[in-house]
Amino acid sequence: MNSANFLSGGIYTSLSNVSDYFDLKIHNEQLLEENRILRQQLFNTMDSVNVKRDTSTFDGTYQFFKARVINNNYALRDNFITLRAGKRDGIIKDLGVITSKGIVGVIDQVSNKFSTVVSILNSNSQINAKLKKSGHFGILEWDGKDPNIVKLVDVQEKAPVAKGDTIVTGGMSTIFPEGIGIGTISSFQLDASQNYYNINIKLFNDMTNIGHVYIIKNLDRKEIEILEEQTSDEQ
Amino acid sequence: MNNDFTKNSLRFVLLILAQVLIFNHINFLGFINPYPYVLFILLFPIGDNRTLLIILSFFLGITLDMFSNSGGMHAAASLVMAYSRPWVLRSVFGVAYEYNTIRITNISFTERFIYIITLVLIHHFVLFLLETFNVSDILYIFKKTLFSGIFTLILSLIFITLFSAKRK
Numbered sequence: 001m002n003s004a005n006f007l008s009g010g011i012y013t014s015l016s017n018v019s020d021y022f023d024l025k026i027h028n029e030q031l032l033e034e035n036r037i038l039r040q041q042l043f044n045t046m047d048s049v050n051v052k053r054d055t056s057t058f059d060g061t062y063q064f065f066k067a068r069v070i071n072n073n074y075a076l077r078d079n080f081i082t083l084r085a086g087k088r089d090g091i092i093k094d095l096g097v098i099t100s101k102g103i104v105g106v107i108d109q110v111s112n113k114f115s116t117v118v119s120i121l122n123s124n125s126q127i128n129a130k131l132k133k134s135g136h137f138g139i140l141e142w143d144g145k146d147p148n149i150v151k152l153v154d155v156q157e158k159a160p161v162a163k164g165d166t167i168v169t170g171g172m173s174t175i176f177p178e179g180i181g182i183g184t185i186s187s188f189q190l191d192a193s194q195n196y197y198n199i200n201i202k203l204f205n206d207m208t209n210i211g212h213v214y215i216i217k218n219l220d221r222k223e224i225e226i227l228e229e230q231t232s233d234e235q
Numbered sequence: 236m237n238n239d240f241t242k243n244s245l246r247f248v249l250l251i252l253a254q255v256l257i258f259n260h261i262n263f264l265g266f267i268n269p270y271p272y273v274l275f276i277l278l279f280p281i282g283d284n285r286t287l288l289i290i291l292s293f294f295l296g297i298t299l300d301m302f303s304n305s306g307g308m309h310a311a312a313s314l315v316m317a318y319s320r321p322w323v324l325r326s327v328f329g330v331a332y333e334y335n336t337i338r339i340t341n342i343s344f345t346e347r348f349i350y351i352i353t354l355v356l357i358h359h360f361v362l363f364l365l366e367t368f369n370v371s372d373i374l375y376i377f378k379k380t381l382f383s384g385i386f387t388l389i390l391s392l393i394f395i396t397l398f399s400a401k402r403k
Contacts, residue, residue, distance in 0.1 A: 001301040008255075008302045015256050073303065075262040077366050080304035116304055144367070145375075147265070208262075 002109045002116050003071060003082045009114035012070040012082055020068075020211065027211040034100035062177055065089060065215040067097075070114075074121050074207050077144040081105060081117040083213065091115050096176040096216040102204035103127065103169060103180055104213055121147055121207055128170035129182055134160055137170050138199070140182065147207050149186065152199040159197065161188050167201050174221040239280055247295060250275050255302040258390075266379065269386035272299060273358050274394055276317050277351060278339055285321065292317035305366070312362035316354055323353050339395060347395070352388050359384045 003009065020027075067085035085091050087110055097104040097117050105117040105125065118125050120142060127140040129152055136159035138152040152167060165185045171178025183201040191198050218224075254272040261268055275295055279288050296310030303309070327350045328342070339347065359380045367376050 001297065001306075002304050003302055005301070011252070011255070011302075071302075073259065075266045075268055076303070076305070077368075078305070082304075144372075 003080065004086065004109045004111040004114040004116045006111070006113070009070070009082065009084070009111065013084055016068065016070040016084075023209065023211055026209060030100060030211070037100070061218060061220050063217045063219055065091065065217065067091075067115075067213055067215055069210050069213060072119075072207075072210055074119070074147040077123050079119040079121040080108070081119050081210070081213075083107075083115050083117060083215075084113065085215065086111050086113045086115050088112055090217070091215060092217075094175060096180075097213050098176075098180055098216065099205055099210060099213050102182050103176065104205065104207070104210060106175055107215065117213075119207065120150055120203075127176070128172045129167050130170040131155070131159060131161070132166040132168045132179075137172065138197075140167075140201075148203055150183065150201050150203060152201055153191070153196065155197040155199060157190060157195050157197065161185065161197055161199060163187070167199075174218045174224050175216075177216065177218070243275075243279065243291075246275055246278065247291070251295070251298055251302075254299060259303060263386065264382075267382045267386055269383060269390050270355075270359065270362070271387055271390040271394060273313070273316060273355060273387065274391050276313060276320065276358075277354060277391065278395070281324065281338075288320070289314065289317045308362055308365040311365055312358045315361045316358040319357055320354060323350060323357075327353070339399075347392070348388075351391050352384065355387050355391070356380060356384045359387070 003012065065085060067083040067089070069081055070084050071082035073079040073081070081097075081104065083091075083097075091107060091110050093107055093110055095107040097107060103120060105119040105122070106127070107115050108118045109116045120127065120140065123142060123144055125140070125142060128137065129140045130137045136155055138155035141151045141153055143151060155161065163185055167182045167185065169176040169178060169180040169182065181204050183203040183205075186200045186202040188197050188199040190196070250272040254270065258269050258271060272295065276288070276292050279291070292313040293310055296313035297307065299305075299309040300307055327346055339350075342350075360376070363376045363379045363383075367379075
């Protein structure tokens with residue numbers, strides 16, 4: 001049983017049709033901010049040669065979808081988000097979900113019109129993440145208490161950890177592309193074995209107010225998975 | 236009977252809607268949510284079939300689970316609550332319960348208070364125990380049970396007072 005069915009999805013949609021108006025101002029500001037960043041990138045291109053892209057065919061690795069959040073929890077231990085986008089919009093299980101600021105979660109169940117997301121505020125969520133500066137990897141977890149703080153565990157003791165450093169997604173999975181923002185380090189300490197860091201991260205996203213999200217589909221995923229399966233079969 | 240049936244069905248639907256659309260999003264102080272949907276179990280006619288109450292409580296819980304993606308936590312907590320209701324009724328109301336003469340609207344405030352708080356705490360404890368599912372966080376479970384329980388109690392008392400028909 002999950003909330004991606006016609007009954008609960010329908011009820012949540014009609015509620016969000018009304019309640020979305022209350023957050024319009026904040027969502028507009030978020031969009032403006034995103035546009036500002038995109039424009040900045042557009043007019044400060046890395047390449048000195050201006051390459052004109054043929055946009056009539058799609059040849060990238062990542063395809064983006066947009067979706068509206070119709071239900072969002074953050075006060076439970078295992079939080080889920082319900083989106084108004086499903087199979088008919090091209091959504092499948094295990095796709096990454098982000099906002100313009102940072103990651104939100106991973107798609108879990110999908111029905112025709114709706115889908116549920118395992119929020120990063122869920123004790124079962126495990127996402128590969130790394131320190132932006134040095135590239136040391138760890139696993140992103142949540143202890144179920146503060147919706148603004150998540151934990152990065154299993155980071156090597158050798159890693160240069162400092163307060164305020166940025167944590168981004170690791171790109172070791174086929175779910176998220178590398179380098180999507182997660183948050184900044186607010187505090188850290190070594191774990192009981194003295195070999196790994198436990199790092200507290202302050203999220204970029206305000207998980208208590210999410211209006212619209214982007215869903216990322218890795219088009220190479222099937223190929224990677226088949227290859228990995230064959231590799232493990234041969235051994 | 237027909238009147239009771241309509242009243243309880245309506246209560247079932249309205250309480251679930253109120254729970255998922257309003258009370259699940261209160262998040263007072265970050266983690267305190269009331270669960271006034273348990274009013275359905277509290278107010279279920281006392282003389283009626285016990286098996287029926289348990290079956291209905293299961294459906295009440297599982298419907299809520301569907302809305303909040305919580306597996307079966309609400310269903311389990313509602314079942315425990317419905318199952319323990321006869322014992323609570325007997326210990327709170329004593330002989331009066333045996334004769335089926337009590338109504339939730341015409342008992343004294345103290346009795347009503349004890350009846351509601353006992354059942355609500357049972358329900359919330361099972362719910363948060365299953366939600367946290369970690370004995371090392373037992374203090375957190377107690378804290379959440381207590382605060383949410385008080386919140387639910389206050390709302391339940393208000394609802395009962397607001398929606399009870401006046402009889403002289």
